[in-house]
Amino acid sequence: MSLLPESQQPLVSVIIPTYNRPEYLKLAITSAxxxxxxxxxxxxxxxxxxxxIQALVASFGDxxxxxxxxxxxxxxxxxxxxxxxxxxGKYCASLHDDDIWNEDFLSKLIPPLEANPDLIIAxxxxxxxxxxxxxxxxxxxxxTRAFKRHKLAKGIHQPFYKIGLIDKSIPTAAACVIRNDFVDWDSIPSEVDGMWxxxxxxxxxxxxxxxxxHPERLTQYRAHAQTDTMLSGGRDLQAKIRKAKSEMFCYQVFMEDTHLKEFKNYFQQKWLEANTTLGIGLLRSEQIAEARPYFWQALNKQKFNPRTVAALGLSFTPRFLASKLIKTSK
Known part of the structure; x- marks a missing residue:
């Protein structure tokens, strides 16, 4: 698909949220x-x-x-x-301050959206x-394989519940363009937090x-110590707790949506896992009384789960012993 002359190209809004990463931000802005x-x-x-940050931004003179x-x-x-x-813009795209776009990122994702007005995302x-x-x-x-993009066919997918919410193939935060007027940005509740x-x-x-x-790799996602996904993976306990709360909220919404009823069991399982993860996070932060209800809730709505049972057992273990065991819990 060829691009229109620049004077006829629709406006694209590039959104770069940033916080205290000027060296990375400079690279992100340059790529935009x-x-x-x-x-x-x-x-x-x-x-x-x-x-x-303002001085850095001003130095581009753009x-x-x-x-x-x-x-x-x-x-x-x-x-x-x-x-x-x-x-x-008619379209918008998120570019995190520590990520980078290839020069042809937009030029390859905008034409499909322009060619088909019923597409919401590329x-x-x-x-x-x-x-x-x-x-x-x-x-x-x-x-690529973890998110099953290696099996994903090039072109239009409609509906795309499974690739979006089960396989999580769509890297919404870093590698997509969205039709702006199809999304009510005020409808994203604060409870989703890092799962936005x-x-x-x-x-x-x-x-x-x-x-x-579009199956080409057109963006560069930076995995490093300050990446939110790294922090929530265990390096930062509070980030782990926040992520679990966000997951519980999201999966609760998904479970209750009639559009997604064929996937309800999957979302319920993910919600139960998030309960256990939140409980373990609270347990590790020595909030024992607060942790137990999440374990009980998870056990009451699923069959025997070794991870949940083990975590609940730890909550009744003497603290001096439990503190050694909890460190190895995930």
Whole structure:
């Protein structure tokens, strides 16, 4: 599909939320500016960084860049949503401050959306890079296979409940373009927190519109110590607790949605797993009384689960012994 002349190209809003990562941010902005698709606005929403982000942004001297700095830290979700809410483009795309787009990212994802007005989203595959920006070839292939994009056919998928919410093939936070007026950005509740990208995928899925998959790797997702997915994986206990709460909220919503009734058992299982994960997080933070109800809730609604039973047992173990055992729990 060929692009229209630049004067006729629809505006695309590039949303870059940022917080205290100026060196990475510089690379992200550069990758947006260098897009071969040029009719863009770049919205940088700074979550009250202690670093002088505004000076860095100004150094680019690009009139397409719009900068906003929150006067206090409003949290990751609110910072992200601010950019979406003020976006003027026909399409919008999220670019995290530590990620990078290939120069042809937009030029390859916009044409399918323009050609088919019933599409709500177009997405691609992605590379995994390390903190220094080196491509992790093994990690990249593992990522593609983990989210089943290696089996996903190029082209239109409609409906796309399974690839969006079960396989989680759509990297909504870093490698997609969304038709702006098809999404009510105010309908994303604060409870989704760090799971906002999955919830956004959900909104796209239930819209009734289609998705387009372009199988090339057109973005670079940076996996490093400060990545939210790394933190929630156990390096930061509070991040783990927040993620579990977000998962419980999302899967509860999905379970109750009649659009998704064929997947209700799957979402219920994920909700139960999140209960146990939250309980373990509270247990590790020595909030024992608060942890137990989540274990009981999980056990009452599923068959015997060794992970949940073991965690519940630990909550009744003397603290000096339990503290050693809990450290090995996931």
């Amino acid at each position: 500016i260098k897009q071969t698709y040029q009719n863009i606005e770049i919205i940088i929403s700074d979550n009250c960084s202690s670093e002088n 009139s397409r860049i719009k900068f906003w700095r929150h006067q206090q830290n409003v949290g990751m979700l609110a910072n992200q949503q601010y950019g979406f809410k003020i976006a003027r 997405f691609c595959d992605q590379y995994i890079i390390d903190a220094q920006g080196k491509i992790n070839n093994i990690g990249t292939e593992q990522n 990208d999955l919830y956004l995928t959900y909104l796209c899925c239930i819209s009734g519109h289609g998705a387009y998959y």
